[in-house]
Amino acid sequence: MIRVLVVDDEALVRGGFTHILNTAEDIEVVAAVPGGEAVRTVREANPDVVLLDIRMPDVDGLTVLAELRRMADPPVVAMLTTFDADEYVATALRSGAAGFLLKDTDPEQLPHLVRALAKGGTVLSSKVTRTVVDGYLDKDVREPAVHLADRLTGRERDVLVLMAEGLANTDIGERMHLSTGTVKGHVSAIFSKLRVSSRVQAALIAERAGLLASPRDQDAT
Numbered sequence: 001m002i003r004v005l006v007v008d009d010e011a012l013v014r015g016g017f018t019h020i021l022n023t024a025e026d027i028e029v030v031a032a033v034p035g036g037e038a039v040r041t042v043r044e045a046n047p048d049v050v051l052l053d054i055r056m057p058d059v060d061g062l063t064v065l066a067e068l069r070r071m072a073d074p075p076v077v078a079m080l081t082t083f084d085a086d087e088y089v090a091t092a093l094r095s096g097a098a099g100f101l102l103k104d105t106d107p108e109q110l111p112h113l114v115r116a117l118a119k120g121g122t123v124l125s126s127k128v129t130r131t132v133v134d135g136y137l138d139k140d141v142r143e144p145a146v147h148l149a150d151r152l153t154g155r156e157r158d159v160l161v162l163m164a165e166g167l168a169n170t171d172i173g174e175r176m177h178l179s180t181g182t183v184k185g186h187v188s189a190i191f192s193k194l195r196v197s198s199r200v201q202a203a204l205i206a207e208r209a210g211l212l213a214s215p216r217d218q219d220a221t
Contacts, residue, residue, distance in 0.1 A: 002118045005047035006032040007064065008080060009056040013103060017051060017110070024111040035059035039067050047075050049117045051101065054079040054088050062091060069096040076117045093200050099123035113166075121166035122200050124207075145208035151193040159186040161211050164203040 006017045006029060014032035021027045030045040035056035042050065050068065054061040061079060068074050079092045079100040089100055099122040101113060113123045152160060155176075162172045169183045176183070187199075196202050206212055 002027045002049060002114060003030045003045070003047045004028065004114060005030060005038070005041060005045060005050045005075070007035055007038040007041075007050060007056075007061075008032075008053040009034050009058060010053075013053070013080075020107045020110050021114060024114075027111055027114055035061065035064055038064045042068060042071070042075060049114055050075045050077045051080055051114075052077055052097075054081045054092060054100070062088060062095060065092060065095055065097055076120075078113075078117055078123050099200060116166035119166075119171065120168035121163075122203055123166065124200070124203060145205045146210070148194050148205055149209040149211060152190060156186050156190050156193070157211065159183060160190050160202060160206050163187065163190075163199055164206040164212055 004021055004027060006014050006021075008014050008017070018029040018032045021029050030047055031041050033041050035053065036058045038050070038052065038059070052061050052064060052068075065077055065079070068077055074096075076098045077096070079089065079097050080103055081089065081100055082103050092100065098117055101110075101123060105113070117123055149157065149160075158176065159172055162175060167175065169180050169187065172178070173180045173183045178186075190202055191197060194202055194205055196205065
């Protein structure tokens with residue numbers, strides 16, 4: 001069972017996400033609270049995944065994210081936002097968020113995205129603007145994405161695509177008939193060749209290089 005905490009200042013949003021996610025047999029929303037109660041609730045409820053509003057009147061979502069990331073065993077955190085061009089998105093990703101969801105995410109996709117997060121994947125909206133992408137990527141990896149991707153072997157490119165689709169290492173291994181250790185080796189090589197430090201950065205480069213099949217309103221990457 002995937003334990004989820006929803007943090008949002010609007011009761012309607014909290015109720016909507018709770019209702020949608022609780023319809024999935026393998027997902028349980030253990031609490032839905034405003035921002036001021038987020039850190040305490042994480043300590044008490046021990047969720048696997050936190051869906052955290054990036055803008056709240058009582059406490060800044062980035063402040064909550066920073067506190068959660070300092071925990072000894074922090075949950076996976078994805079930011080919630082209304083705006084695909086939210087200027088805080090790049091900062092959130094750089095601060096350790098596993099991605100972000102638009103609040104108008106297709107209800108049918110939401111459980112799939114939460115599962116991807118729980119398994120170690122990342123979730124990014126395909127509506128991420130060029131401004132957000134460029135702002136997130138460090139200056140030393142702003143080379144043309146195609147040039148960066150050309151550094152990879154064919155096998156590494158295949159692994160990168162599956163990473164960008166939201167698959168964790170174990171799932172990639174099953175899909176490609178490789179051991180988890182071998183997949184970890186490929187991921188390490190991908191990070192080194194692309195000069196990135198996270199799956200999010202690698203996924204953004206894959207998107208910019210045109211390695212992903214087709215854009216969707218919400219993609220588990």
